[in-house]
Amino acid sequence: MGRQPCCDKVGLKKGPWTAEEDKKLINFILINGQCCWRAVPKLAGLLRCGKSCRLRWTNYLRPDLKRGLLSEYEEKMVIDLHAKLGNRWSKIASHLPGRTDNEIKNHWNTHIKKKLKKMGIDPVTHKPLPPSPTEQPQTPQKQQQQQHHQNQVQEEQPLAVNPNFETENNQNKEAAAEKSESSYDQSSTITESKEEDIIMTPPFDTMEVINNGFCTDEVPIIEPHEILMPCASAYSSASSSSSSSPSSSNFLQDLQLPDFVWSCDYSDSNIIESNMNNGSVGLWDDDFLSSLDLLLNEDVGDGDRKQVLDAQLNHCPRMVMDQTSWAYGLF
DNA sequence: AATTGATACAACCGCTTTGAG
DNA sequence: GCTCAAAGCGGTTGTATCAAT
Numbered sequence: 001m002g003r004q005p006c007c008d009k010v011g012l013k014k015g016p017w018t019a020e021e022d023k024k025l026i027n028f029i030l031i032n033g034q035c036c037w038r039a040v041p042k043l044a045g046l047l048r049c050g051k052s053c054r055l056r057w058t059n060y061l062r063p064d065l066k067r068g069l070l071s072e073y074e075e076k077m078v079i080d081l082h083a084k085l086g087n088r089w090s091k092i093a094s095h096l097p098g099r100t101d102n103e104i105k106n107h108w109n110t111h112i113k114k115k116l117k118k119m120g121i122d123p124v125t126h127k128p129l130p131p132s133p134t135e136q137p138q139t140p141q142k143q144q145q146q147q148h149h150q151n152q153v154q155e156e157q158p159l160a161v162n163p164n165f166e167t168e169n170n171q172n173k174e175a176a177a178e179k180s181e182s183s184y185d186q187s188s189t190i191t192e193s194k195e196e197d198i199i200m201t202p203p204f205d206t207m208e209v210i211n212n213g214f215c216t217d218e219v220p221i222i223e224p225h226e227i228l229m230p231c232a233s234a235y236s237s238a239s240s241s242s243s244s245s246p247s248s249s250n251f252l253q254d255l256q257l258p259d260f261v262w263s264c265d266y267s268d269s270n271i272i273e274s275n276m277n278n279g280s281v282g283l284w285d286d287d288f289l290s291s292l293d294l295l296l297n298e299d300v301g302d303g304d305r306k307q308v309l310d311a312q313l314n315h316c317p318r319m320v321m322d323q324t325s326w327a328y329g330l331f
Numbered sequence: 332a333a334t335t336g337a338t339a340c341a342a343c344c345g346c347t348t349t350g351a352g
Numbered sequence: 353g354c355t356c357a358a359a360g361c362g363g364t365t366g367t368a369t370c371a372a373t
Contacts, residue, residue, distance in 0.1 A: 014342080014343075015342075015343090016341070016342075016366095016367085016368095017341085017342085036358090037358075037359075038357085038358070049343095050358085050359095051343090051358090051359080051360095054359075054360090055341090055342070055343085056341090056342085059341075059342085060341075060342095087362065087363085088361085088362085089361075089362065090360075090362085101360095101362080102340085102342085102362095103340085105362075105363085106339070106341085107339095109340095110338070110339055110340080111339090
């Protein structure tokens, strides 16, 4: 009974990925799509654990990833979502297309935490930090008043980070309503949807703090719709502004990938439509696929190339349709 | 120029959840 | 219904880079 272990861990490579390994992984997933990570290393000719391949793909190689610093808007969303969801990074990441849980987690630990502390906000509870011993301690009455005020804020100002949230909330409510209609056990359904779907009101008005006092001067203000960059330049700028391992920094240059639009703003379908209409090259456009094919199959003779390309193009629609996390799945 | 400390982020580890057998 | 591998997830570590001394 049971299955074979995911990997025997003997002779498996660890540490930073090389451009060659990235190339192999990209090539494999281009052809086969994401399936059965256990088999990926063997089939792709990698001395890596399947888990490692999955992480490398989801956190770094996935084509719909945005790179670079989080925009002010994204930071606000992260803070707000963290207030509601806690350290459930994958849940938070699901609200930020193109961002991974790992990326958000890292950004939280390195940037946002400090900023919140600087502002006198506890990054764990999202409540004002207790006064330092040098400050006058609050009387119980004052604390009660403050708590009362927070409760009022909670009641009076349902969170509205952005229109999408409102839509989501409505959708969640509708979903919850549907659930309750279809389920006899209403109480458990509601509890579950509260837990998983409904965006709860934060313990205090985070956005007020953000809007009034959030220090954003350390972060370049880039609205999501502005993040539409030629791949090569985007990566070179990202790698020049941030430190990353030699193997991972600028890996696209290592791979000598052609220029194309590596990421786009999934939050604005109009922009996507506009880009598609005006002929901007999306990642999985035929142009890209043929370019990448030329790269990845550079050792394939001209006669074989068309055959390989056709085979890959046949596979790609399946891959795109299969992966809901991918951009086109969001349309 | 060398050393040290801080920072950022990719990758790993180990626990939990999911689902196939 | 049980077992166990696969996948998912969050916490932690390792390492490259940069700035300060």
